[in-house]
Amino acid sequence: MEFWPEFLASSWGREFVAGGVGGMAGVISGHPLDTLRIRLQQPPPSTGGIGRASAVRLLRSIVAAEGPSALYRGMGAPLASVTFQNAMAFQVYAILSRSFDSSDDPTEPPSYKSVALGGVGTGALQSLMLSPVELVKIRLQLGGDRLGPLGTAKHILKHEGLRGIYRGLSITILRDAPSHGVYFWTYEFSREKLHPGCRKTGQESLGTMLVAGGLAGVASWVCCYPLDVVKSRIQAQVGFKRYNGIVDCFQRSVREEGVSVLWRGLGTAVARAFVVNGAIFSAYELALRFLANGN
């Protein structure tokens, strides 16, 4: 027996592969906006020496000083790792949302409650993988691309140990568990609203996929955004630790820069979330259809 044909003949295998295709589409469509968000979120000196910048000014200054390719810096690692992470996440989500569901009719889509609970579980589990991946990504996006992704990961492991590579794990879980509940719930709810019956038939249009995915991304980012600012700051610290844990980072950022610091970069994050998650869910649904037809 060959592995791939058998794997793709199972619904779990198809969800894994489609989740990976979705993840890839998300990274390619959204990485430049992701780089802008990460830079906007940093405390003053790291924004590239131009103080508090608007997203547009920051974009111009990065392109002028470092060339357009700077926006794609750090994409190699997420492309490989986020593809795998999204594949795992979508598969874990499919398993969890069905197992939380009490209905035993397999043709019925899982209830909204199971969808939300499945999302929370997925967010918590995938943090184990996403936290070190985002740590490396953030370091590269902030300009430390000398060593490349693997070199950076090795460097962190060597100089900061396992604790170093897992810096930001708790705040990643705090961000991702609730936000993934909101994410999958919003996706299922809005696709059903846009195209009644599609949760069962899977007949929605590309437009519905893009909008439902986009809304899911936006809702999931807006609800946890301050946690993301704190997470980015904690994970960006190299060697010298500016902040003494989550609460300290929260308090000092607010004290030193005002409450609005917790929303810094939100516009960029929302734009990114719409694009990325429209792409993720559309590529996921289309890949699922394609794989189901082929089998």
Ligand SMILES: NC(=[NH2+])NCCC[C@H](N)C(=O)O
């Ligand atoms: N706030 C969140 N973490 N939301 C869920 C993440 C969804 C998607 N992976 C993204 O990067 O946008």
